[in-house]
Amino acid sequence: MPALAFDHPVLLLALPFALLPLVVSVLRRSPHPNIAAAVPDRPSRLLSIALPILGLLALACLILALAGLHRTDQVVFREGRGAHLMILIDRSSSMESTFANRRPDGAEESKANAARRLLTDFIERRAHDRVGVAMFSTAPLQAVPLTDRHEIVKSAIATMDFPGLAQTNVGRGLALAAGAFGSETAAASRAILLVSDGAGVISREVQAQLRDTIGRRPVNLYWLFLRTDGAKGIFDVPASGEHDTPQTRPERHLHLFLQTLGVPYRAFEADSPDAVREAIAEIDRLEARPLAYEEEVPRLDLERYAYLGAAIALALLVLAKSFETPFVERARTLPPLRRSGA
């Protein structure tokens, strides 16, 4: 329900003047001896209704415009199908290399580039999602809070092209992403999509913080692991005798840690752009639940429309006025008596 308001409501007192055109004609009145003989036809009748209404519209629009008609800013509840999705992107420098761990050349694109392209497609498909973007390398950075304005989300994802920093501080990143969901997201599905090509050690404090945040606001966790050729997978159980510590196998231990959080969690290991696409399609399928969200609509000035309406009505009235003609057009009235020879 649009809430209309006025900047200068006192001017609305002039609104009854808008009724004047119903009483007073815009055209000059021509006296006629016997109007019963001047039967109007259909166009005349239509115009005789239309012109006063145009006058009324013109005056009413002008008064409304002068009074500063606008729609107030407001919160609109909307419902869509999708999820509240936080995309958490790894900006470590290793994302710059290809899946084959080489510098990207013309034939092969970098992991960042592939992820950017596929994530952009993903966002475009999911029109009703509210998406936020957070990034992390050494420190986490919230790029875009949860929003349904996808242009800005796509812009944030596009920055993946720029070179990243050294480290992979995934714990702080996760904490930031998990904390980005506000109370308004309670009704709908919440998800964090972690896109990274590696992991780091999560300190005990950060682990406790993560458990706390996610325990309070459960989220669905998806980890899209962009595995580089030759790197150890997250599902690989180390061979006997191999060290199995977070320091040596940070990916596997992050995976184990995330499993212990007690929320739905899936990890996708992708070692090529195609595998990334499949993983994203799977997430797309999973995260489609009814979603109610509220949107802030800014104040909308309706003055210009009122002025436009008045201008159109006035232009039509001027057009009608330009066709105005007196019924009898005589320069001079003749004397009553005709004088032959005079």
Next chain:
Amino acid sequence: MTYAARPAIPTELDLEAFSHLVYAMRHRVSSPRPGNHASRSPGPFGRFQGLSLLAGDNDARRIDLKASITDPFEEIRIRRFAQPSNGTVWILVDLSGSMGFEGTVSRHAVAVALAAGLAEAVRRAGDKVGIVAACGDAAPVFELQPTRRASAPLEVATSLAAVQPSGAGLEGLAKCAASLPASPSLVFVVSDFAAPLGEIGTLLDALALHDVRPLVVADPDAEMPNRRFGLVHLDDLEGAGRGLIFLRPLLLATWRRERTARRQALFRLFVQTGCQPLQVTGQIDLRSLSEDLLSGTVAA
């Protein structure tokens, strides 16, 4: 709605132009005073009405010698005549709102000139003229009892020119018509006859006793606008309403047809009630008015 300034009062010269209008009365007048109209009144000259005995009539000046000599009873016969007498002419002037219309001419001015001019013509013919003017359904605004006063025409002109045409219909005039003297006389009705035919019929019924000559003051050039295209806001002079008209040749053609139909209906009504209508179109053309008065017919 009111319209137009007061019309100029016709000058004596204007009135003089009317003095040669000739009219005839359909019925025999009855008056001892010699005049121009066929009458039943006996007199020393005029229409021969037969012979009578000198003993009875006692007017030795009109002895018919031949009839007296050849009379087998040797009676002295005298001639009898019905002498032309003068009558009374009434002029009823409609000054309802529509008479305030100004087209090629001011209808009010035409009505004033006609009333005063006819009064002058009647005075010159030696008849008495009585005038009644009424605005719409109101009481008469001007009444002049039958008179031969020389100043009467100018009085009429001055008084009628001062009246602002107003009101609607012919009801006031019909009431005046009903109160005219019961002896048949010639009645000119000056009006544009824009009222509904029913009201005109009522007026003519009230005048059934008299010899009625409706003077239809028309202004066809003005009633059909000379502009062929445009928007015009019409306001009825008799307060019958207003309306916006989108003038187009097609609409004007429709109006013209309706106008012709109404005119024919009006003239049919005149014929049915035994009136001889006269038409004044635009300016008063005395020559054609004279001809119409003499011939007693106007083509509808």
